[in-house]
Amino acid sequence: MIKLENISMGFHGKYILQGINLEVKKGETLVVIGPSGSGKSTLLRLMVGLLKPTQGEVWIKGQEISHLSEDNLNKVRIGMGMVFQYSALFDSMTVGDNVAFGLREHTTMTEAEIHKIVTRNLRMVGLAGQQDVMPNELSGGMKKRVSLARAIAIRPEIMLYDEPTAGLDPIMSGTIDRLIMNAKRVLGVTSVVVTHHMSSAFKIADRVAMIHGGRIIEVGTVEQIKQSENPVVQQFILGLKSPNAYVRRRSEMR
Numbered sequence: 001m002i003k004l005e006n007i008s009m010g011f012h013g014k015y016i017l018q019g020i021n022l023e024v025k026k027g028e029t030l031v032v033i034g035p036s037g038s039g040k041s042t043l044l045r046l047m048v049g050l051l052k053p054t055q056g057e058v059w060i061k062g063q064e065i066s067h068l069s070e071d072n073l074n075k076v077r078i079g080m081g082m083v084f085q086y087s088a089l090f091d092s093m094t095v096g097d098n099v100a101f102g103l104r105e106h107t108t109m110t111e112a113e114i115h116k117i118v119t120r121n122l123r124m125v126g127l128a129g130q131q132d133v134m135p136n137e138l139s140g141g142m143k144k145r146v147s148l149a150r151a152i153a154i155r156p157e158i159m160l161y162d163e164p165t166a167g168l169d170p171i172m173s174g175t176i177d178r179l180i181m182n183a184k185r186v187l188g189v190t191s192v193v194v195t196h197h198m199s200s201a202f203k204i205a206d207r208v209a210m211i212h213g214g215r216i217i218e219v220g221t222v223e224q225i226k227q228s229e230n231p232v233v234q235q236f237i238l239g240l241k242s243p244n245a246y247v248r249r250r251s252e253m254r
């Protein structure tokens, strides 16, 4: 469904990502973890053609997208929902109109049908009855939830989430995790989720990929990641001060 082939990405001569090979299968949820600034958001932006790789190929549903015109890219993007860190809501539109936007643009649904979906989706993200509110009256976390309600409205085949639970309280984070899992279970959505929340990552992931130093240093199922012998992976998932702390802890346990 999504395939990155030998991707390198540099900004002003400095390489952020190097030699990235990654495949996300249909219906799979891949969670991307890694330190701040390691290139996780850049990876998502490459997948949706917002950035062109310095090197390598980005395949979406059998189509290489890094050389497509903006028009053709937009056609590919119709099947993709995005919940990005600063997902722009349209400030001049109500919450309800924001959620309805893609449905009005890309479907022939009646207003009554659209109203039903808007109401249901806002309820799913814990914002029932907020359709007439303007985005600037919402907290950051609420805006993120509106953008999630908007993204899933068009029933995309692919969903890309950039830190969907950042800034949310634990209960709301749990709600969003369940939404991501439901989108997979009910709609068969293929998802890539960038998160700093390890508990969330381990709950929702089919596979986890860890980026470090511009490269994918580990990829595998939750169990495989938890059992990784790589001290850098263990340091990250356990939140230790240094990789050596893990090596010491492991030798003490043996």
Ligand SMILES: Nc1ncnc2c1ncn2[C@@H]1O[C@H](COP(=O)(O)OP(=O)(O)OP(=O)(O)O)[C@@H](O)[C@H]1O
Residues within 6 Å of the ligand: 011, 012, 016, 034, 035, 036, 037, 038, 039, 040, 041, 042, 043
């Ligand atoms: N358009 C750009 N121009 C120049 N540098 C950029 C650009 N986009 C990202 N970068 C740089 O690339 C690096 C990786 O950024 P990115 O946002 O992908 O990291 P991240 O892993 O998502 O970080 P975080 O976890 O903090 O959100 C950073 O050093 C950032 O400054």
